[in-house]
Amino acid sequence: MSAGRDMAKPRVNRFWSTVGAFVVIYALVKWGIPAASREVTGLPFPLPVPGALVFIYMTLAVVALAILVTFSDEYLNEFVGPVKKFLRGDYGRVPRMVVLVAMPLLVGWQVYAVTVPDVAVPASLRIQHPSSNFPKSFETLKNPLASPSDADVQAFIEQAKANTVAFIPQVAADVKRWREANAGKHALDFIPTSPMKKFVAALKSDSVDQSTAKAALLEKTLFEGRALYAMNCRACHGDSTAGDGPMADGFKLRPINFTDNGTIETIVEGYTFWRVTNGGPGLPTEATPWDSAMPEWKLSLTEEERWKIIFAEYDLAQKTPRIPESH
Amino acid sequence: MIGIRGCRRSLAPRAAAATLLCTVLGATAAWALEPNEYRQVLGLDSRKLIWFLAQVKLFFAAFVLGVPLFAVLIEYVGARTNDAKYDKLAHEFTSLLSVAYATTAALGGLFAFALYGLYPTFMGYMTGIFRDVMFLYALLFFAETFTLYLYYYGWHWLSSREPFSRNVQWIFKVLGIAALVLTVVFFLGGFGPQMRGDTRAFMALLYFLPVAAGLLIIRDRKGVHIFIGILLNVAGTAIMQIANSWAGFMMSPVGVDKEGALTGTVWQAFENVLATPVAVHRMLGNMAFGGLVVGAYAAVKFIGAKTDEQKAHYDWMGYVSNLVAISALIPLPFAGYYLGREVYSVSAVMGNNMMGGDFSWTFIIQAVLVGSLFILSNYYLWTGMTRIPGAERYYGYIKYILGALIVSFAIWLTPHNLPLTGAEVGQMGGGQYHPTLKFMGLMPAKNAVINLIILSTFFSFLLYRRGNKLDAVAISTQGWMARGVIVLAGAAAVYLAGQYAVNLFLMKPAELDLPADRAPYFRVIAWLLLSHCAASIIAVLLALKDRGKLAQNLLMAVTAFNVVLFLGVYGFVVMEKASPFLRNVAVSQFLQIIACLIVVTAIDVFLFRGAREIGRLQWGKIPVRSQYALLALTFVITMNMGLMGFIRSGLRGDWHIFGVMRDTSPWSYTPSNFTMTQMVSLSVLVFMVSIAFMFWLGGIVEKGNAVKDEAGARAPAAMGAGD
Structure with a gap:
């Protein structure tokens, strides 16, 4: 290290550069990140860094600055020098008096502010996927409707050929009305998606193959799942499962956004099924205060209906369930 | 002194015998069929009592198993370089071990009695399944005891460097070659029961290979002594592997049906899914832990040192200890990732509980502790640079490394x-979720920053090493050995990244339940791995052309770009479009980092070998603050071990043996994090006080020896004066 170069370059004293760095980091955390977040997301909220994170980040900043100042005696002396001079009164007795009086008052005010009782809802640790009472029997469950057997597909083909495909009761009336208005059309034309159109066309030309039929069957399951989702879940979870349904604002915590990475795709299907089945009341005690408001859907939906909803939910969110790791 | 030694000698075998007795008694088959029975002693909560005893015993066991790993290595370095200071250091490490060993064995006995006494049904069942292995376990204690005492007390007896006769040397060589052949055959699956690849690799690398290497280096008595040290490690590792297999069985039972009846073989139960991942993780953890506990010893000695010689010695001892710990710490996160992945593979419930459920907040605590370990280790290295003349040239880098570490943290x-x-x-x-900060909580971000932490720590270490070196030395002048090692390192790096690239090129999206159009995401990572292979080859070529520094910079820059910048961002794309593939991305990051560390280290070893120095490293001239950093490191790693013990064991929830035997005791619930902190802190405190007491005892012995040596030295002089 060249002493000459150091002398030529005007330098801020290490004490003030450290204090300055601390202030800059605080400003970034307190105002910089929220401003950048608002700019990036365009959301009309203040988007502050939560207090718990501010504490963590500023603690790390203090640790980092302490490390930088203390790793060498030379640096430490340079840092402590102005403090010692100040305490000796070299910068004047009045400033020293002001600081020595102000510091305890400032600390006292902070302690008071932290400990004084208030009526705010306290911060709490939430558990993302509470599962201590998750039964082992659920963990290997796979959605039975996601991979229909050859026999199921064959039965579907037979029903389709006979135009006797049955829909779930929740949509049967709509399908019936539509068929009355569209006489001569196949019942499956009610689902106007390309796999279904392809299947119906194949039916008409009597050239149905297993894979086209399977795709159409999955399409029907998806359609029914979406319908059930719209009837039972949409109000809270929203059209796209983003947790932004019309009732979402009524909750202390909005329903979770399933399109967010790290939510439903980090869990196996069996867990999703268990959560839908047992709802908020089925959560273990440690889930509090997560306090899910979701009903116990096993009381009002059949097992097949719940699986259909889950099938549609993953599709709407454009996510895939976690695949169990192999040994 | 004799009393202490005698006590040490007698306690360990007694405790081992007690364990053996428990094992025999526990092997009564009828116990396994009884309904669960729980007992208490003195009205204490049996679970907490077992928890406390297990944790304290494990702290001691980790120390006792970790220290010989590097004591033997250091002794070998001393023997190779004929440098007595390494030999002295290895001996000092072993003297600490000798003091702690008896306590470990006694705690083991107490722990076994407590288990059999308080959880008789559970232990009866375990004994029923593992009775054969338990006998072997008890016998291995004898092997460890004998080898340890032979190693420690035979240090001076087996210190002669006078070569054995040619015939004797040949016998050992032939035996060594035979053992080496056996190692290769075993590794390739030539013999032994059916086992997982990781178990086979573990046994080949930690049992067969060291024995073969030990036999090959025997040329004199010192070689025999090192070989005994290797046998000590083999016995210790085997003990650990067996105990781990039981812990693993409790989490991932194999070879038994849902009612617990043995349907497979004892070997299958022994080699359950989590046995080896836990063992690998624990091996590295023990080494880091052993290094840091010894580092704390050196720090205390340094702080209390009266002379410059003492300061220099304990400063050096602390440095070596920290180096050992860092070497084990760097791969530890990968071993942890592997273990976590295997936990998921055993049970999605357990995995979910671990990362997203009850234990998710404990992983934030773990992140604090692991991050602190890396920060403190770096701090220690940086303070250490102040005693290296010329290292101030690199001070400027420190703020950037620190910035990278803190932002990553x-x-x-x-x-x-x-x-x-x-x-x-x-x-x-x-x-x-916070709309922007939420991304930092996801796997791609976490994987990127832990790799940056590792890379930054490695960079600190490189700066430390070249602190007082003036110029790099041309590799071409370092002989064929240097070129050979660098080429081999390059080949290893290319193999590591290349084989995975090929795997990814051949991988079908359907294997991960993904549609066929997601294949391009696999290809991107495969090409990235190939780019890393290319960078490794170029780095090797540059090093061979005497551009070693450029080679290192290039490879580290490519690695940092690939692993941290590119995959840190692209990981989110993968998460969005092909989430199940994210675990393969993590593997690719790990492979690139390891490949980089191998090549850069190999180059660095020769780049500065025999380089001109600005000045000698001034051992002992380090700020005393650094020693408190060493002490803090020991506390942090001990707390972390306690925490991880809680998590690993707690993941079973209300099962003694997951899915097979329920815990029907009044304590079958997951304790709160508050209770966890109380229990872990208590265990850490008791361990720290105990180990401090033992080190103090060791100090008394050392002082006694020093006084005796001094008296012995004076006596002839006095006699001479009288004459």
Whole structure:
């Protein structure tokens, strides 16, 4: 290290550069990140860094600055020098008096502010996927409707050929009305998606193959799942499962956004099924205060209906369930 | 002194015998069929009692198993370089071990009695399944005891460097070659029961290979002594592997049906899914832990040192200890990732509980502790640079390394699911996640920053090493050995990254339940790995052309770009479009980092070998603050071990043996994090006080020896004066 170069370059004293760095980091955390977040997301909220994170980040900043100042005696002396001079009164007795009086008052005010009782809802640790009472029997469950057997597909083909495909009761009336208005059309034309159109066309030309039929069957399951989702879940979870349904604002915590990475795709299907089945009341005690408001859907939906909803939910969110790791 | 030694000699075999007795008694088959029975002693909570005993015993066991690993290595370095200071250091390490060993064995006995006494049904069942292995376990204690005492007390007896006769040397060589052949045959699956690849590799690398290497280096008595040290490690590792297999069986039972009846073989139960991942993780953890506990010893001695010689010695001892710990710490996160992945493979419930459920907040605590380990280790290295003449040239880098470490640490600590006040929820629009900070809580961000932490720590170490070196030495002048090692390192790096690239090129999206159009995401990572292979080859060629520094910079820059910048961002794309593939991305990051460390280290070893120095390293001239950093490191790693012990064991929830035997005791619930902190802190405190007491005892012995030596030295002089 060249002493000459150091002398030529005007330098801020290490004490003030450290204090300055601390202030800059605080400003970034307190105002910089929220401003950048608002700019990036365009959301009309203040988007502050939560207090718990501010504490963590500023603690790390203090640790980092302490490390930088203390790793060498030379640096430490340079840092402590102005403090010692100040305490000796070299910068004047009045400033020293002001600081020595102000510091305890400032600390006292902070302690008071932290400990004084208030009526705010306290911060709490939430558990993302509470599962201590998750039964082992659920963990290997796979959605039975996601991979229909050859026999199921064959039965579907037979029903389709006979135009006797049955829909779930929740949509049967709509399908019936539509068929009355569209006489001569196949019942499956009610689902106007390309796999279904392809299947119906194949039916008409009597050239149905297993894979086209399977795709159409999955399409029907998806359609029914979406319908059930719209009837039972949409109000809270929203059209796209983003947790932004019309009732979402009524909750202390909005329903979770399933399109967010790290939510439903980090869990196996069996867990999703268990959560839908047992709802908020089925959560273990440690889930509090997560306090899910979701009903116990096993009381009002059949097992097949719940699986259909889950099938549609993953599709709407454009996510895939976690695949169990192999040994 | 004799009393202490005698006590040490007698306690360990007694405790081992007690364990053996328990094993025999416990092997009564009828016990396994009884309904669960729980007992208490003195009205204490049996679970907490077992928890405490297990944890304290494990602290001691980790120390006793970790220290010989590097004591033997250091002794070997001393023997190779004929440098007595390494030999002295290895002996000092072993003297600490000798003191702690008896306590470990006694605690083991107490722990076994407590288990059999308080959980008789559970232990009866375990004994029923593992009775054969338990006998072997008890016998291995004898092997460890004998080898340890032979190693420690035979140090001076077996110190002669006078070569054995040619015939004797040949016998050992032939035996060594035979053992080496056996190692290769075993590794390739030539013999032994059917086993997982990781178990086979573990046994080949830690049992067969060291024995073969030990036999090959025997040329004199010192070689025999080193070989005994190797046998000590083999016995210790085997003991650990067996105990781990039981812990693994409790989490991932294999070879038994849902009612617990043995349907497979004892070997299958022994070699359950988690046995080896836990063993690998624990091996590295023990080494880091052993290194840091010894580092704490050196720090205390340094702080209390009266002379410059003592300061220099303990400063050096602390440095070596920290170096050992860092070497084990660097691969530890990968071993942890592997273990975590295997936990998921055993049970999605357990995995979910671990990362997203009850134990998710404990992983934030773990992130604090692991991050602190890396920060403190770096701090120690940086303070150490102040005693290296010329190292001030590199001070300028420190703030950037520190910046990278702290920003990485901050990201690593940021949870996806934030603790929020009611007001904060409102200010964020009522959602559960912060719209931008939430990304820091996800896997791609975490993987990127832990790799940056590792890379930064490695960079600190490189700066430390070249602190007082003037110029790099041309590799071409370092002989064929240097070129050979660098080429081999390059080949290893290319193999590591290349084989995985090929795997990814051949991988079908359907294997991960993904549609066929997601294949391009696999290809991107495969090409990235190939680019790393190319960088490794170029780095090797540059090093061979005497551009070693450029080679290192190039490879580290490519690695940092690939692993941290590119995959840190692209990981989110993968998560969005092909989430199940994210675990393969993590593997690719690990392979690139390891490949980089191998090549850069190999180059660095020769780049500065025999380089001109600005000045000699001034051992002992280090700020005393650094020693408190060493002490803090020991506390942090001990707390971390306690925490991880809680998590690993707690993951079973209300099962003694997951899915097979329920815990029907009054304590079959997951304790709160508050209880965890109390229990872990208590265990850490008891361990620290105990180990301090033992080190103090060791100090008395050392002082006694020093006084005797001094008296012995004076006596002839006095006699001479009288004459």
